[in-house]
Amino acid sequence: MTQYIYIASPMRLPxxxxxERPVSPExxxxxxxxxxxxHLYFENNYDSDSKQRYTYSSHFSYKHQVAADANQIPLRSDMKGTAKEKKCLGILYSYLEEAIQHSGMIEYFTSWNSEEDxxxxxxxxxxWIDIKDPYDLVLDDREFLRITLWDINAYGITDSQE
Incomplete structure (x- = not known):
């Protein structure tokens, strides 16, 4: 089976x-x-044949979702510190940083294929301010993070309202 990372947002995700760094554009x-x-390849949750969105996981609150094969992004128990691992975590960190700046809130989740629900x-x-390093994004299997730019508890939002 394949481990995937999933991201959901109230705003469209790239x-x-x-x-990838090819030798040249030519x-x-x-x-x-x-x-x-x-590299990481992010695919969205839109089926162009049926022209409908589907959800990668029932745990998500937002309709805009992407998934990527996480073969170079370790689970917490499998971190090795390889150059590929560091590069992919850096890519993920940059991707999430841009998404969170754009939408203010995202959900980030990992699971083995077919175990998303x-x-x-x-x-x-x-x-987001508490995520200091790309390795802070390493999760356990089926761990779910809600990442915000602000402290949601300051706004009176509880876990049951999430």
Whole structure:
């Protein structure tokens, strides 16, 4: 099975490949090495055939969602500190930072393929300011983060209202 990361937002999220560094624009499929090829590809939850959105997980609150194969993003128990891992976590950090600046709130979740609707192992709320390093984004399987620019408790929002 494949581990995936999922992101949901009240605003549209960018899709496509992030992090690839080809040799040149004229040779977009040629890379100096494997690290330059290492990237994350975000796909949205829109089926162009049926022209409808679907949800990656019943745990999400927002309709705009993306998913990416997380083969280079470790689970908390599998961190190795490899160059590919660091690069992909850096890409994810930049992607989430842009999304949170745009929408003010996102949901971030990881699970094995076909286990997206199973019970969560952990659910947490964090403020983006508290995520200091890309490794702060490493989760356990089926861990769910709600990330905001502000402290939602200051606005009287409780977990039951989330």
């Amino acid at each position: 899709v496509g490949s992030f992090g 040779q977009p499929n040629v890379f100096r090495d494997e690290l330059d090829f290492t 199973l019970a969560l192992s952990k659910k947490r709320h964090v403020r």
